Amino acid sequence: MGFGRYVTARVLWAGVVSLIITTITFLLVSAAPNPSVQEAATQAALQGGDPAEAAERARELRGLDQPLYVRYMDFIESVYTFDWGWSRSRSQPVTEALGQGLYYTAQYSVPWTVLTVLIGPLVGVYSAANMYSWKDHAATGFAFFGYAIPNFFFGIILLLIFGVWLEVIPVVYNTDVAVFSVQNAVQLSIPVFVLVTGSIGAVMRVSRNESAEFQNAEFMKTAKAKGVSPLRAYAYHVMRPTLVPLSTTLVGQLLALFLGSSLLVEVVFGIPGIGRVTYNALIAQDTNLLLGSTLAFTFIAVIGNLLEDLVFTVLDPRISYDDR
Amino acid sequence: MATQKPERFDQVDWTEISRSRWFDLSINSIGMLAAALPLLIVALYDWQVLDERTPTLEPVGPAWDVGTVDYLFIFTLLLFAFYIVLPLFQNPRRTKYYWREFKRNRPAVVSLGWLAVVFVGGIFGPFFISAPEQSILTGYQPPVFLSVEQSYVSTCVGEVVNNQCQGTWQHPLGTTAGGKDVFSGIVHGMTISMQIGFITTTIVATIGITFGTVSAYAGGWADELMMRFVDIVLSFPTLLMFLLILYIYGAGLGMFIVVFAAFAWGGTARYVRSKSLSISEEEFIKANRISGASTYRVVRRHVVPNAASSIITQLTLLIPGFLLAEAQLAFLGLGDSTIPSWGQLISAGRSDLSFAPWIVLAPGIVLFLTILAFNFLGDALLDALNPEAEAENA
Numbered sequence: 001m002g003f004g005r006y007v008t009a010r011v012l013w014a015g016v017v018s019l020i021i022t023t024i025t026f027l028l029v030s031a032a033p034n035p036s037v038q039e040a041a042t043q044a045a046l047q048g049g050d051p052a053e054a055a056e057r058a059r060e061l062r063g064l065d066q067p068l069y070v071r072y073m074d075f076i077e078s079v080y081t082f083d084w085g086w087s088r089s090r091s092q093p094v095t096e097a098l099g100q101g102l103y104y105t106a107q108y109s110v111p112w113t114v115l116t117v118l119i120g121p122l123v124g125v126y127s128a129a130n131m132y133s134w135k136d137h138a139a140t141g142f143a144f145f146g147y148a149i150p151n152f153f154f155g156i157i158l159l160l161i162f163g164v165w166l167e168v169i170p171v172v173y174n175t176d177v178a179v180f181s182v183q184n185a186v187q188l189s190i191p192v193f194v195l196v197t198g199s200i201g202a203v204m205r206v207s208r209n210e211s212a213e214f215q216n217a218e219f220m221k222t223a224k225a226k227g228v229s230p231l232r233a234y235a236y237h238v239m240r241p242t243l244v245p246l247s248t249t250l251v252g253q254l255l256a257l258f259l260g261s262s263l264l265v266e267v268v269f270g271i272p273g274i275g276r277v278t279y280n281a282l283i284a285q286d287t288n289l290l291l292g293s294t295l296a297f298t299f300i301a302v303i304g305n306l307l308e309d310l311v312f313t314v315l316d317p318r319i320s321y322d323d324r
Numbered sequence: 325m326a327t328q329k330p331e332r333f334d335q336v337d338w339t340e341i342s343r344s345r346w347f348d349l350s351i352n353s354i355g356m357l358a359a360a361l362p363l364l365i366v367a368l369y370d371w372q373v374l375d376e377r378t379p380t381l382e383p384v385g386p387a388w389d390v391g392t393v394d395y396l397f398i399f400t401l402l403l404f405a406f407y408i409v410l411p412l413f414q415n416p417r418r419t420k421y422y423w424r425e426f427k428r429n430r431p432a433v434v435s436l437g438w439l440a441v442v443f444v445g446g447i448f449g450p451f452f453i454s455a456p457e458q459s460i461l462t463g464y465q466p467p468v469f470l471s472v473e474q475s476y477v478s479t480c481v482g483e484v485v486n487n488q489c490q491g492t493w494q495h496p497l498g499t500t501a502g503g504k505d506v507f508s509g510i511v512h513g514m515t516i517s518m519q520i521g522f523i524t525t526t527i528v529a530t531i532g533i534t535f536g537t538v539s540a541y542a543g544g545w546a547d548e549l550m551m552r553f554v555d556i557v558l559s560f561p562t563l564l565m566f567l568l569i570l571y572i573y574g575a576g577l578g579m580f581i582v583v584f585a586a587f588a589w590g591g592t593a594r595y596v597r598s599k600s601l602s603i604s605e606e607e608f609i610k611a612n613r614i615s616g617a618s619t620y621r622v623v624r625r626h627v628v629p630n631a632a633s634s635i636i637t638q639l640t641l642l643i644p645g646f647l648l649a650e651a652q653l654a655f656l657g658l659g660d661s662t663i664p665s666w667g668q669l670i671s672a673g674r675s676d677l678s679f680a681p682w683i684v685l686a687p688g689i690v691l692f693l694t695i696l697a698f699n700f701l702g703d704a705l706l707d708a709l710n711p712e713a714e715a716e717n718a
Contacts, residue, residue: 021559144696150692156684259563263656290568301559
């Protein structure tokens, strides 16, 4: 199988996965009684009307009287045409609400991802190069600390120290400042720090253990014997093969963290991002918005996994496409 | 037992080893059955005969209403005792070897000690320490040796020195805003954490091992299909799906455990599959097959034991994720509010953090240490149980 065919197959597969997850979402939602139908019935009963009739009308209005497969086709069609309905709690289309959330989420998740991807492997390879020195132990200790401390717990502690006691950052995220301003950088520094601490540990550990193998490999000895500078030797001969196994776990881990942490960190720091939108939709019983954000996160995850696999094949040309 | 010293060929108890009929059970399985059957009977009795409001053990004495999660927990504890702890006693030579390997990693030994504390505290603690109770008057009591300004506390249990309410041994870790004792909250939270850890692990191991071996032995398109299914399971956004289920149907601790376990076995299945495939090529499996062993027997006696070390390691590293997810949900106010978990305590103290930090810090640090301990333990088990991996990490 050539590269082109592999990419096509992989993209098709991503489409299938997203379709399956969307289907499960649909089944979950359609199996439950619709809260707005019950609401209509209660409303009618309170006003002296016939609750059964009101419920029937509400069902008709929302197209719930149609057979399951018709509703399913409608649902799928609207999902893939980004017609995600109207958010009741925010009085705006769901896609617009999510877009606004994404704007704030991107402001901290882009620096977070870049820092993790840059610093993690560097520190990992560095501590492998200085294995069992105090630097290595310090890095390992930090990795375990970051990995084990719950993000939200760490977040509220830092918020207490820097927000309440030292008053360096605002307790609730200030949306009025410009995106590229010092103020914004300062108030986002703590959330980014919390997230980087949480995600960098795993990256450091994997890159440390993987690169330890290449330290004493024959090609490293050859490179050193030929007088290649240590920096170049590590950059070309240790870092690159290390990135291959790392990339298989990196994206998945970052995404898993992103799903959970964005919710928690945004709630702790009061950032009105996409996690916060999801949380508020849940609290406000806004079904459309909750569905929309679930789908948004799902698509982000599917696309992330797709990119991971594609990057993997580019990084390591040795792997044949037939194996996967 | 003769199998304890298999150094000499003629001393091997062949009837012990060549047990092949399925009804000829090992001592472990007999013990498991003997313990699990009464449990099943009690559970059925509780489900069918007793009405919902009567606590299960009322006819006997204690007013402990055993719930579904409790039954599952006891069942998994029995599994743990008969298939993990008992074999360690049956084979002391191997146990000693593991312990020697394990002991070299000092942080892991400390971690094991901490987890033992959590384990024992979680199982026996609730019988000695009563559940934290609401009492508004004694809210915000500081931990022992610490003090808080009198104005925050309505009734100070300890002494008041210089307008500062002192902590007492009555509430060693202080109390929450509602006057709930933080220490007993932490002890009861250990039970919840152990329940989450044990039950999810059992579910994940059962599904993962079954799926992995079936996939490996089915081969062909069935294998392909099953592995693609694993891909989907692995890329499933579990937390979000749980939020959706929570929103539509409402969910307690049992639902949490089932949903998170149902989407966490993908990695285990993948691993077991690749291990089964590689082991089935080994000479001893061929010898086994020629001697007439069935596929089930090969899987049960050779594939699973050979993969066990890595499965256990992987499961150890999965547990902290579940504990964290529960704490996160509880913190968001979306967890099961009827249970006294650590996350509930953390979220209860969040708004009072500036003057009563112990409410958040105590359970938060316990949670942190537990997650850390599981990670250290998983790392050390990787080295101790799997000598091949040692070469990489040493």
